[in-house]
Amino acid sequence: MRLAVISDIHVLGPGEHERARELVADIRRHHGVVRGVWRRFLHGARARFWNWHPESRRACFLKALEDMHAYHPDWVVANGDYGGDAEGVGLSHASTYESAAGVITLMREVFPDRCHFIFGDHDIGKYSTVMRQGGIRLASLDVGEQQLGIRSFWHEQTDGFHLIGVNSSLITLDYFLPEALTEEIPEWKRRRDEHERQVSETFSGLAKDARVILFCHDPSALGVLDKNPAIREKKEQIELTVLGHLHEPRLLSIIQKLPRLPDWKPRYPVARIISDGLRTAQAWSDFNPIVCPSPFGTGHHLSGGLLYIEKSADDRLIARRHRVKL
Numbered sequence: 423m424r425l426a427v428i429s430d431i432h433v434l435g436p437g438e439h440e441r442a443r444e445l446v447a448d449i450r451r452h453h454g455v456v457r458g459v460w461r462r463f464l465h466g467a468r469a470r471f472w473n474w475h476p477e478s479r480r481a482c483f484l485k486a487l488e489d490m491h492a493y494h495p496d497w498v499v500a501n502g503d504y505g506g507d508a509e510g511v512g513l514s515h516a517s518t519y520e521s522a523a524g525v526i527t528l529m530r531e532v533f534p535d536r537c538h539f540i541f542g543d544h545d546i547g548k549y550s551t552v553m554r555q556g557g558i559r560l561a562s563l564d565v566g567e568q569q570l571g572i573r574s575f576w577h578e579q580t581d582g583f584h585l586i587g588v589n590s591s592l593i594t595l596d597y598f599l600p601e602a603l604t605e606e607i608p609e610w611k612r613r614r615d616e617h618e619r620q621v622s623e624t625f626s627g628l629a630k631d632a633r634v635i636l637f638c639h640d641p642s643a644l645g646v647l648d649k650n651p652a653i654r655e656k657k658e659q660i661e662l663t664v665l666g667h668l669h670e671p672r673l674l675s676i677i678q679k680l681p682r683l684p685d686w687k688p689r690y691p692v693a694r695i696i697s698d699g700l701r702t703a704q705a706w707s708d709f710n711p712i713v714c715p716s717p718f719g720t721g722h723h724l725s726g727g728l729l730y731i732e733k734s735a736d737d738r739l740i741a742r743r744h745r746v747k748l
Contacts, residue, residue: 429501429666437517502542510556512547557601645702
């Protein structure tokens with residue numbers, strides 16, 4: 423068994439690329455002395471340390487496809503976040519859909535009948551710190567499932583392993599509901615409950631000797647899954663949990679130390695979502711987590727790459743990160 427995992431691709435299609443240029447131009451305009459200086463500082467910090475570089479993301483993605491093809495995987499798993507989520511409402515926005523559709527279509531062309539896709543938080547919608555707006559949208563979930571073929575839950579058996587994919591935004595729905603549209607909240611809760619039922623039934627039905635590889639975009643979901651009785655009963659059978667979201671694998675060990683700090687209860691949406699997720703971080707290690715980096719890494723491609731997983735001759739799982747070099 424050979425698996426290739428790619429995550430947090432964040433390719434900008436033509437529409438989102440143009441929007442990125444507009445945002446940079448707006449940030450550079452005069453917004454008053456204090457506000458102008460603050461906005462330029464935030465943009466400069468993001469450009470230097472956290473995955474701005476929109477022009478090179480597609481080049482990294484294409485090179486990642488070449489590298490994965492040369493690896494000859496049995497399955498390719500894309501672990502979420504395909505476009506840029508320029509407006510903070512996910513795939514329901516035309517430009518974000520354009521970006522994600524280009525990525526997913528190309529992956530299916532290169533790896534026909536060998537791809538599984540996971541929802542990332544930006545695919546469904548997440549409040550934008552740049553736009554100061556946005557949030558989860560049911561239309562984004564529907565577009566992803568019905569038009570792009572991203573399933574919130576899937577279960578594949580291969581070479582003695584159960585590969586299980588879940589939707590971390592549905593699992594951690596309570597973190598995102600404050601930015602949801604009021605009229606959509608009942609349906610969101612219904613979908614979350616249905617997702618939990620699927621996950622519970624699948625884990626309950628696993629044989630006692632089943633070996634599981636779990637795919638989940640956001641590590642915050644692990645703390646919620648840990649409260650599920652069906653998963654707690656079979657948790658020791660999860661040999662590996664593949665995460666995305668963090669872009670930089672080394673952040674996982676740093677984050678798991680943060681819950682020891684005093685409780686932080688911010689009101690700002692993104693800070694609140696992060697704080698809520700961190701409160702469960704001490705439970706993550708029980709899931710044997712490993713982070714698949716973004717192909718372009720963080721700032722200036724410091725840690726970009728892929729994740730390769732294979733079964734060794736002595737029946738062990740071997741996971742290794744593969745650096746994507748342009």
